[in-house]
Amino acid sequence: MLAPCIRIPAGTVHDPPMLEKSPHSKVTINDVAEKAGVSAMTVSRVMRNQGKIAPETRAHVLKVIRQLNYEPLSSARNLSGAYSRTIGIVIPYANDFREFRHGYEYEYALLIGALNVCKSHDFAVNIIETRDSNDVNLLVKKVLARQIGGYIVPAPASEYLDLLKTLKAHKLAFSTISAHDQTDSDLTVLADERTATQALTQKMLDLGHRRIAFIGGAPERRASVERQAGFLAAIHAHPDRDRIVYALHDCTAFFDDGLETGLRVLSQPQSQRPTAVQCLTDDIAAGVIAAAHRLKIPMPEGLSICGFDNFGLARKLSPALTTASLPAEDMGEAAALQVIDALEGRARQSVTTLPCKLVVRESIASAPLD
Amino acid sequence: MLAPCIRIPAGTVHDPPMLEKSPHSKVTINDVAEKAGVSAMTVSRVMRNQGKIAPETRAHVLKVIRQLNYEPLSSARNLSGAYSRTIGIVIPYANDFREFRHGYEYEYALLIGALNVCKSHDFAVNIIETRDSNDVNLLVKKVLARQIGGYIVPAPASEYLDLLKTLKAHKLAFSTISAHDQTDSDLTVLADERTATQALTQKMLDLGHRRIAFIGGAPERRASVERQAGFLAAIHAHPDRDRIVYALHDCTAFFDDGLETGLRVLSQPQSQRPTAVQCLTDDIAAGVIAAAHRLKIPMPEGLSICGFDNFGLARKLSPALTTASLPAEDMGEAAALQVIDALEGRARQSVTTLPCKLVVRESIASAPLD
DNA sequence: CTGAAAGCGCTAACAG
DNA sequence: CTGTTAGCGCTTTCAG
Numbered sequence: 001m002l003a004p005c006i007r008i009p010a011g012t013v014h015d016p017p018m019l020e021k022s023p024h025s026k027v028t029i030n031d032v033a034e035k036a037g038v039s040a041m042t043v044s045r046v047m048r049n050q051g052k053i054a055p056e057t058r059a060h061v062l063k064v065i066r067q068l069n070y071e072p073l074s075s076a077r078n079l080s081g082a083y084s085r086t087i088g089i090v091i092p093y094a095n096d097f098r099e100f101r102h103g104y105e106y107e108y109a110l111l112i113g114a115l116n117v118c119k120s121h122d123f124a125v126n127i128i129e130t131r132d133s134n135d136v137n138l139l140v141k142k143v144l145a146r147q148i149g150g151y152i153v154p155a156p157a158s159e160y161l162d163l164l165k166t167l168k169a170h171k172l173a174f175s176t177i178s179a180h181d182q183t184d185s186d187l188t189v190l191a192d193e194r195t196a197t198q199a200l201t202q203k204m205l206d207l208g209h210r211r212i213a214f215i216g217g218a219p220e221r222r223a224s225v226e227r228q229a230g231f232l233a234a235i236h237a238h239p240d241r242d243r244i245v246y247a248l249h250d251c252t253a254f255f256d257d258g259l260e261t262g263l264r265v266l267s268q269p270q271s272q273r274p275t276a277v278q279c280l281t282d283d284i285a286a287g288v289i290a291a292a293h294r295l296k297i298p299m300p301e302g303l304s305i306c307g308f309d310n311f312g313l314a315r316k317l318s319p320a321l322t323t324a325s326l327p328a329e330d331m332g333e334a335a336a337l338q339v340i341d342a343l344e345g346r347a348r349q350s351v352t353t354l355p356c357k358l359v360v361r362e363s364i365a366s367a368p369l370d
Numbered sequence: 371m372l373a374p375c376i377r378i379p380a381g382t383v384h385d386p387p388m389l390e391k392s393p394h395s396k397v398t399i400n401d402v403a404e405k406a407g408v409s410a411m412t413v414s415r416v417m418r419n420q421g422k423i424a425p426e427t428r429a430h431v432l433k434v435i436r437q438l439n440y441e442p443l444s445s446a447r448n449l450s451g452a453y454s455r456t457i458g459i460v461i462p463y464a465n466d467f468r469e470f471r472h473g474y475e476y477e478y479a480l481l482i483g484a485l486n487v488c489k490s491h492d493f494a495v496n497i498i499e500t501r502d503s504n505d506v507n508l509l510v511k512k513v514l515a516r517q518i519g520g521y522i523v524p525a526p527a528s529e530y531l532d533l534l535k536t537l538k539a540h541k542l543a544f545s546t547i548s549a550h551d552q553t554d555s556d557l558t559v560l561a562d563e564r565t566a567t568q569a570l571t572q573k574m575l576d577l578g579h580r581r582i583a584f585i586g587g588a589p590e591r592r593a594s595v596e597r598q599a600g601f602l603a604a605i606h607a608h609p610d611r612d613r614i615v616y617a618l619h620d621c622t623a624f625f626d627d628g629l630e631t632g633l634r635v636l637s638q639p640q641s642q643r644p645t646a647v648q649c650l651t652d653d654i655a656a657g658v659i660a661a662a663h664r665l666k667i668p669m670p671e672g673l674s675i676c677g678f679d680n681f682g683l684a685r686k687l688s689p690a691l692t693t694a695s696l697p698a699e700d701m702g703e704a705a706a707l708q709v710i711d712a713l714e715g716r717a718r719q720s721v722t723t724l725p726c727k728l729v730v731r732e733s734i735a736s737a738p739l740d
Numbered sequence: 741c742t743g744a745a746a747g748c749g750c751t752a753a754c755a756g
Numbered sequence: 757c758t759g760t761t762a763g764c765g766c767t768t769t770c771a772g
Contacts, residue, residue, distance in 0.1 A: 026516070038758080040759090041759060045751095053758085072749080072750070073517060073749055075517075076750040078750090079443070079749080079751090079764045081750075084445070105478075105682070125497070127495070145441070146396070146443070146445070147444065283686070286686040293689070312475070313683060316656040317688075318659055320660070399765065410743090411744085411767080411768095414766070415742085424742090445765080445766090446765035446767085447766060450766045450767040452767085516748085
């Protein structure tokens with residue numbers, strides 16, 4: 001996909017803008033100190049809001065910093081400081097994705113969030129690719145060597161107990177995202193996937209659907225557990241619950257498996273076939289939609305479908321998919337914030353839970369009359 | 371979408387693996403020097419393959435390095451070295467993407483490639499978000515301050531002439547990806563999008579299509595120009611060219627615009643309506659597919675469609691989309707390699723052109739008989 | 741071919 | 757509340 005153009009101000013194409021003043025703008029902390037008539041240490045303290053500084057001194061230093069456009073050099077800070085101002089985000093080995101290209105949207109969204117927060121706190125983000133448990137040692141080593149200050153550990157890595165236990169044993173700062181079991185991490189970010197899934201199911205029930213399938217769910221994943229629980233909760237809470245027929249179908253979180261499972265589920269005689277299919281992920285839903293097209297089942301009249309995640313895919317499917325948004329960017333932000341707070345000694349424990357919004361599109365409709 | 375699980379070796383869940391030896395494994399260059407009986411300087415030279423070292427000394431130092439599992443600390447290198455071992459990849463301001471979530475796959479694929487190469491050369495990658503021309507100064511400043519060594523500048527930033535001119539004027543190391551105009555950069559990575567598009571069109575013609583529309587194309591983008599040129603080349607080279615009816619429809623590279631344009635193009639009377647639509651991007655193709663579904667045009671029997679890019683989306687559409695793969699990961703690798711070579715004084719000029727593979731799926735078929 | 745000295749820019753630890 | 761003194765781990769520069 002072509003990315004959108006950067007806005008180009010008209011008429012400047014032939015004048016490459018020049019830098020403000022000095023040819024090599026490497027303003028150091030000493031330049032600031034000298035110009036402000038204080039010691040470098042005072043400047044350092046002002047930069048980091050640390051220790052007690054007289055308000056006037058502080059204001060003056062701040063002014064000089066702005067005048068000189070001073071920015072501390074992260075390498076120097078990392079080298080001398082107690083911890084590295086770089087946060088690692090632990091992501092599965094990307095080359096595994098490469099062959100199939102099944103989508104990097106979850107990862108990139110997390111990254112954007114983390115980047116956002118880190119930028120404003122003057123931290124950097126490093127992607128740490130993880131292949132298996134042996135990499136845990138590497139993670140620890142990077143912190144001890146002050147290569148990395150702390151980690152963001154999103155699912156699926158956050159489901160890896162060894163990893164969490166080891167990080168914890170070494171007292172590293174790390175925040176898990178969507179961890180299956182949070183007992184091993186003091187900092188955690190979660191999405192309320194259960195409530196959103198329940199609302200989605202509720203919507204199906206409101207539309208009159210009484211034969212509903214739920215497709216998805218490796219049980220070792222928090223997302224699977226929570227989303228399935230939401231589905232069941234909606235059904236069990238319904239006054240009509242005894243007349244609702246539902247089925248749970250296991251499959252991985254991906255398209256191909258969704259297609260296969262979809263074909264199996266939808267090939268049943270029409271009187272038994274579900275009129276609504278709720279999927280663990282949009283990827284699975286895309287597979288089910290493909291299956292329905294292949295079986296010439298009209299959507300949404302003959303079959304309602306919904307998914308979960310709402311990355312780029314959902315609205316590009318036909319019919320456009322009803323789903324719930326996983327707020328991955330916000331989750332990345334929250335996790336980065338937790339790690340930074342921990343490193344700077346501001347908080348030792350914290351759980352952030354974010355809501356998931358419903359996104360209703362054309363893939364659902366009233367249940368067909370039998 | 372749920373990411374795939376990291377492989378968890380069985381039976382290790384309750385034994386968090388411990389680090390090899392020392393509690394704080396920060397092996398420094400001095401540790402290596404001492405153990406090897408040489409000076410730190412010699413170790414440094416061995417690490418960087420620089421200067422002339424006696425083969426024996428070299429081998430011995432290398433052995434000790436491996437024994438101690440020594441890894442140089444990037445912050446220290448950046449601080450003392452002539453350039454920073456961090457490469458910046460210039461990407462549009464991600465929060466612009468956030469509202470629409472139209473997909474981050476191109477960016478992430480580039481990133482993966484860059485990461486791959488950087489890791490093996492012991493460089494880091496930093497994402498540099500760019501909003502507009504003012505950020506150019508920031509880019510230059512970061513290099514002068516040794517925050518960043520050099521840049522990868524992929525489209526769309528590589529279409530921004532001011533940016534390129536400024537980087538060049540400051541003699542920074544940077545490699546453009548898919549630049550519209552390469553005169554301002556000595557290092558460039560391109561994909562042969564023209565040939566692939568031509569092959570795609572050829573395929574349509576071979577299938578008997580004689581009324582073909584090409585949808586897409588902001589002319590300031592290299593991808594637009596090259597892909598459209600490929601389309602026209604195929605038609606003009608065809609023996610039947612005088613009986614081929616084609617149309618070029620402009621639109622942005624995205625889904626919504628593709629849908630709108632698709633509706634317009636396909637709403638024509640059937641005798642005039644194209645039997646094949648070739649799209650600038652898979653995103654546009656998804657829009658056209660949605661339009662065709664809405665107009666109840668059967669695919670591929672009544673309409674053949676193809677796109678370009680082959681990220682996650684293409685195979686998840688119904689019908690699965692025929693397209694060409696933009697080798698974004700490879701392009702990211704190639705660009706990173708060029709920048710690293712330039713920084714290390716190995717090459718001053720270089721153009722790498724990568725092929726795009728065709729991916730035939732179910733969205734194309736023989737032209738319907740009129 | 742190898743080494744010694746000096747310092748990159750910043751902050752910890754300790755003094756005032 | 758502020759300053760001084762030492763480095764962090766590596767590479768540059770200049771001598772052997």
